């Protein structure tokens with residue numbers, strides 16, 4: 035359905051072309067659940083966590099937090115049950131990598147979850163799938179059912195005596211329910227509004243119990259690390275950012291799609307080589323490297339290795355690896371209208387700066403696009419973003435402020451031209 | 467205990483508190499250390515959403531919200547740095563962005579935290595050309611509260627209040643982002659016994675009580691401390707006074723009594739102070755049976771004459787006194803002395819009872835039932851039976867709770883009495899059978915102490931003067947005692963002196979008097 039197999043595959047997506055792979059039988063045929071058997075059968079929970087730390091896997095949900103470290107924050111003792119939440123909300127515009135991992139690799143993810151559950155001695159996992167992902171959710175549910183039938187999940191996982199249950203829940207289509215504590219609220223049946231911290235989820239998570247939230251892709255790497263070791267894993271990617279990731283490329287490219295590549299692959303290589311470059315004889319104007327909340331890079335800065343340590347030097351981040359390419363017809367003010375509209379619409383509205391700031395950004399940008407803005411408005415735009423970032427309950431306000439900062443950093447001229455001409459000077463740009 | 471340094475000053479604070487809670491415990495919040503805040507309220511759960519209370523905490527790269535950041539031993543906090551100022555200005559400007567320019571017609575002006583902080587933290591207007599949000603104005607949320615959606619800054623105090631205090635949950639935030647609005651839950655209205663507190667905690671003019679709206683500009687009001695006398699909880703209030711008139715009660719914080727709340731019924735009892743049915747004129751029943759207004763001194767003399775004549779005929783044994791749980795400790799002590807001096811053996815205290823809940827409202831619908839008991843007055847039930855049975859000929863009655871169904875249920879049985887002397891604040895059916903009527907003062911009109919249900923001694927202050935001649939019950943009884951020539955009665959009533967002798971009358975009062983109870987009250991001996 036819909037998505038084709040990635041154009042470039044790696045260890046995560048290697049077998050995604052195999053129609054049997056989504057089934058338990060097909061997965062097992064490729065060595066599936068052997069890593070879980072190894073972890074549960076011959077490793078202590080602490081050994082698994084140590085292995086994850088050594089491997090240095092960073093979360094693939096956007097923030098890039100080291101997974102082994104996150105797992106080690108879970109309280110060891112105590113009479114409270116411990117939970118896992120698998121974040122399959124994937125609603126960052128420009129991101130569509132989790133979808134294929136759910137549709138074609140649900141067992142791989144479930145195996146990662148089971149290993150994580152052992153490592154954290156968690157009794158239950160909630161897989162939170164975004165509302166629009168009906169088919170991916172069905173694929174995951176089928177895989178869960180197969181696991182229960184085969185004794186992989188449930189009261190006696192793989193015959194080891196370890197109990198773990200997995201429950202799939204569906205979101206209702208709010209971006210903010212991908213933020214980990216917004217997700218927890220939504221999971222509990224409440225309005226999706228991120229929680230103030232402290233307390234952190236490892237202390238007070240789903241239904242008040244210690245909980246670890248990880249992304250679909252994060253879990254999908256885990257069986258490979260357990261099966262083949264930390265050194266093997268570190269053989270991919272950069273020293274600080276090991277492993278592969280699935281880049282999703284969209285926008286003005288000849289071959290939009292998914293590409294599993296080592297972290298640290300250069301952005302220009304991905305855009306021009308793998309995704310076929312910009313069609314119709316056009317040139318690149320700018321590229322958003324990691325989902326819409328990450329600041330854009332101009333055409334001259336695509337010579338960057340796609341790993342946070344390098345992207346940070348260019349004042350942007352890897353985010354979810356959703357790469358959006360814009361050609362030279364693109365009006366960056368219009369693009370900013372789209373971006374700010376999204377964040378205005380999706381802000382949960384709790385924090386003053388985010389609630390009011392997202393609306394203000396959108397109004398300012400829209401007015402500039404109409405040709406009714408002034409140079410002062412451009413200054414205000416920058417100032418508003420500075421008053422939004424780093425001050426709110428969750429990172430959403432940053433995610434709303436940063437892309438605008440990126441636009442102003444690299445395409446301020448587009449804004450000034452609108453003011454000067456009192457209209458949009460890019461007649462060929464996409465329509466709003 | 468943990469050490470916390472704020473702006474260079476070191477404090478000792480309790481463990482497990484957040485920065486704002488610690489400042490509140492120390493009594494320093496907005497009273498020495500300014501950390502402006504909207505969503506945080508000392509008696510509600512922490513929300514952490516307005517982001518106004520951000521401070522700089524050493525060791526944290528980002529600003530932290532004071533309301534939710536736990537104090538750690540040795541923590542160093544700065545509240546006045548440039549970064550903090552920048553952040554506050556940002557929040558203020560964001561809030562003003564969509565706020566209507568209503569101040570001249572807004573009832574909150576003068577006690578509006580948006581106005582105050584905007585002035586204090588330097589932002590007058592938002593730099594915006596965009597039209598402000600147009601939302602619902604003058605919305606009827608229920609029987610007591612009006613709502614102006616445009617003025618709301620979405621601090622969600624009202625939402626948390628309804629969920630956490632009366633636990634009725636009528637309010638919620640609907641929608642999200644900059645289209646978020648407060649509404650009542652479909653099918654509900656804001657209607658609970660504590661509903662009007664939402665107007666007090668709303669930092670802006672979004673929620674106002676129908677009762678107080680547009681009555682008077684708040685800057686004309688003096689907020690005088692006092693207590694509600696609606697029930698034996700004795701909630702602490704501020705009486706809003708102007709032109710010698712009480713315009714409202716608002717809660718006054720007392721963590722041992724009412725936290726920061728009062729009930730709606732109690733809140734409305736301010737109306738009793740200036741009510742049209744106040745008993746205003748001393749009166750004496752003439753030989754022809756009609757009540758005639760007379761000067762106060764004449765009324766006292768007439769009361770003394772009737773009592774003397776009755777006692778001459780039948781002795782003091784036919785006299786009884788009905789104390790009121792509305793009367794203060796000082797009033798009741800003078801009454802007790804009067805009974806002793808005159809040899810009156812029959813007495814009791816009437817207490818009207820009604821609904822109660824497990825929050826504030828108590829069944830005893832008067833401020834001082836516990837004080838009366840402590841001073842030795844017994845429940846008036848048996849006395850009421852005795853009166854109804856015809857065993858009493860002369861009665862001195864404080865208040866009119868004797869007419870309550872729990873006692874006589876009406877004034878008819880009193881019609882056959884030889885002498886009925888009434889001291890009261892308000893008109894009642896007692897006037898139909900009274901021979902002498904003596905107007906007395908309301909709690910808001912006198913210095914007095916009261917003991918609440920939990921044994922906490924609290925006081926009232928004279929914040930308004932009655933526009934007619936009226937005295938404290940104790941003073942009226944003192945004058946009556948003098949007119950009767952009773953030993954120890956010279957007609958003078960020094961409430962402070964009487965108050966100081968409470969300890970001698972009842973050991974529980976030892977060391978407690980008007981001066982010592984202060985604004986927060988103190989527990990009776992053995993009740994702390």
Ligand SMILES: Cc1cc2nc3c(=O)[nH]c(=O)nc-3n(C[C@H](O)[C@H](O)[C@H](O)COP(=O)(O)O)c2cc1C
Nearest residue numbers: 093094095121123124125212213214248249252429
């Ligand atoms: C506004 C917002 C939206 C987010 N949406 C997602 C999402 O859709 N999927 C996801 O995995 N993480 C999302 N995140 C990141 C999560 O909060 C969290 O960091 C992540 O799920 C942790 O998993 P990881 O450590 O495996 O990356 C979002 C964060 C923010 C601030």
Ligand code: SF4
Nearest residue numbers: 382384385388426430
């Ligand atoms: S930053 Fe925005 S999205 Fe996140 S909690 Fe605050 S208002 Fe909600």
Ligand code: SF4
Nearest residue numbers: 618619621622624668
């Ligand atoms: S109505 Fe008042 S108390 Fe309620 S959220 Fe709005 S500003 Fe806050």
Ligand code: SF4
Nearest residue numbers: 694696697701729732
């Ligand atoms: S609970 Fe009692 S004392 Fe408190 S406000 Fe209500 S009536 Fe008054």
Ligand code: FES
Nearest residue numbers: 503506516517533
């Ligand atoms: S008072 Fe702390 S965030 Fe509102």
